[in-house]
Amino acid sequence: xxxxxxxxxRSLLIDAAxxxxxxxxxxxxxxxxxxxxxxxxxxVFNHFSSKEELVSAILCDQLDTLAATGExxxxxxxxxxxxxxxxxxxxxLQANDRAFCEAATAVxxxxxxxxxxxxxxxxxxxxxxxxxxxxGVVRADVTGHDIVLLLNAPTQIAAPLATTRSDLWQxxxxxxxxxxRPEAAHELPVAAPTSEDFTTAATR
Amino acid sequence: xxxxxxxxxRSLLIDAAxxxxxxxxxxxxxxxxxxxxxxxxxxVFNHFSSKEELVSAILCDQLDTLAATGExxxxxxxxxxxxxxxxxxxxxLQANDRAFCEAATAVxxxxxxxxxxxxxxxxxxxxxxxxxxxxGVVRADVTGHDIVLLLNAPTQIAAPLATTRSDLWQxxxxxxxxxxRPEAAHELPVAAPTSEDFTTAATR
DNA sequence: AGCTAAGTTGACCAACCGGTCATGTTGGTG
DNA sequence: CACCAACATGACCGGTTGGTCAACTTAGCT
Numbered sequence: 001x002x003x004x005x006x007x008x009x010r011s012l013l014i015d016a017a018x019x020x021x022x023x024x025x026x027x028x029x030x031x032x033x034x035x036x037x038x039x040x041x042x043x044v045f046n047h048f049s050s051k052e053e054l055v056s057a058i059l060c061d062q063l064d065t066l067a068a069t070g071e072x073x074x075x076x077x078x079x080x081x082x083x084x085x086x087x088x089x090x091x092x093l094q095a096n097d098r099a100f101c102e103a104a105t106a107v108x109x110x111x112x113x114x115x116x117x118x119x120x121x122x123x124x125x126x127x128x129x130x131x132x133x134x135x136g137v138v139r140a141d142v143t144g145h146d147i148v149l150l151l152n153a154p155t156q157i158a159a160p161l162a163t164t165r166s167d168l169w170q171x172x173x174x175x176x177x178x179x180x181r182p183e184a185a186h187e188l189p190v191a192a193p194t195s196e197d198f199t200t201a202a203t204r
Numbered sequence: 205x206x207x208x209x210x211x212x213x214r215s216l217l218i219d220a221a222x223x224x225x226x227x228x229x230x231x232x233x234x235x236x237x238x239x240x241x242x243x244x245x246x247x248v249f250n251h252f253s254s255k256e257e258l259v260s261a262i263l264c265d266q267l268d269t270l271a272a273t274g275e276x277x278x279x280x281x282x283x284x285x286x287x288x289x290x291x292x293x294x295x296x297l298q299a300n301d302r303a304f305c306e307a308a309t310a311v312x313x314x315x316x317x318x319x320x321x322x323x324x325x326x327x328x329x330x331x332x333x334x335x336x337x338x339x340g341v342v343r344a345d346v347t348g349h350d351i352v353l354l355l356n357a358p359t360q361i362a363a364p365l366a367t368t369r370s371d372l373w374q375x376x377x378x379x380x381x382x383x384x385r386p387e388a389a390h391e392l393p394v395a396a397p398t399s400e401d402f403t404t405a406a407t408r
Numbered sequence: 409a410g411c412t413a414a415g416t417t418g419a420c421c422a423a424c425c426g427g428t429c430a431t432g433t434t435g436g437t438g
Numbered sequence: 439c440a441c442c443a444a445c446a447t448g449a450c451c452g453g454t455t456g457g458t459c460a461a462c463t464t465a466g467c468t
Contacts, residue, residue: 156360171394179383190375
């Protein structure tokens with residue numbers, strides 16, 4: 001059981017790191033985060049053994065939240081709109097969070113907690129996709145792994161204009177979603193990624 | 205007229221920087237580049253007044269090459285396949301070049317030479333899109349600016365698995381291209397970006 | 409109240425960065 | 439061959455980073 005002030009400082013740190021990361025991206029300095037939390041730099045390393053550990057903790061939280069959102073969407077009656085809402089939630093998360101945006105590409109999937117959260121996310125994405133596929137609103141050759149990879153896309157596409165057109169990502173989300181529909185489907189030249197692809201990419 | 209060894213060193217530097225940037229991304233150190241070129245660090249700043257200048261020079265080159273590719277594709281008879289080839293060329297460039305990939309999002313469009321190259325790229329993209337739109341192979345509400353923004357997408361989407369599945373970007377390029385077709389088109393919630401959006405985003 | 413372990417602190421460290429500059433070297437010209 | 443300007447060089451600078459640690463403070467139990 002931690003001491004009272006330690007618990008409070010830890011919570012302050014997580015809040016500060018979360019805010020600072022989302023505003024300034026993955027390479028904010030530890031000093032900045034500590035200052036925002038109102039503690040000394042040493043305290044940060046007292047709670048998290050390294051910067052990576054701190055970043056992972058916050059990233060993990062957000063992945064879990066997204067997975068939970070997806071799970072609740074599984075109970076919705078319309079499979080197509082459920083999938084669209086899931087993808088919207090994923091894109092929105094990144095639209096408001098620079099670090100999450102960069103992390104999607106860069107951060108090590110090697111960290112075990114992140115691996116776990118990613119797996120949970122992959123499962124719910126597959127479930128949502130399967131329902132939509134069965135309902136005929138999504139083409140047959142698209143899998144849950146595709147959806148996970150596509151979560152980043154709208155924000156990344158709109159990123160160069162994010163400062164002036166903050167809602168532009170919605171346009172590209174819908175454009176991509178239209179590409180998922182069966183009506184315009186043409187054969188894809190490369191097979192969908194497998195679970196093994198993800199795990200071997202992680203261990204490298 | 206430069207001295208003989210100066211010209212040779214400059215060329216060595218450009219080669220080294222190009223290779224190092226494409227392998228390790230935008231934040232390779234100048235020291236690394238200099239070492240690869242076999243010259244001292246000071247020599248780098250003798251040829252380029254700052255790191256930004258060096259990176260811009262190389263980026264500019266690649267943007268120009270891509271624009272030239274697009275212009276030659278304007279002479280092709282099939283507008284749809286011309287557009288697809290253009291987007292393939294853009295995605296391929298990034299699949300082999302980490303710096304170009306990051307630059308698409310991050311680098312200052314403030315640099316005048318890059319602005320010029322971007323404008324040229326925007327023009328050819330608009331021309332290719334207009335032809336494809338008119339031929340009915342691309343939906344009416346998609347513009348050349350959309351295409352420019354979408355050039356990054358396939359590689360970014362496939363980035364997490366790039367080490368194990370180096371050709372995966374092709375899958376997402378085709379998926380996005382299917383979203384551009386009229387058959388599956390649903391109304392888009394946000395208007396396409398304008399030229400002003402790009403210029404105001406650049407000056408900020 | 410008093411004691412101890414848990415926690416906080418900020419000075420400190422080594423490594424690295426982009427960039428500068430006095431010094432030495434060398435290509436090209438007459 | 440001699441000479442000078444163009445160029446190469448690497449030690450050096452100020453700044454920043456993630457991370458450490460001995461000294462101090464304090465929460466919480468008896």
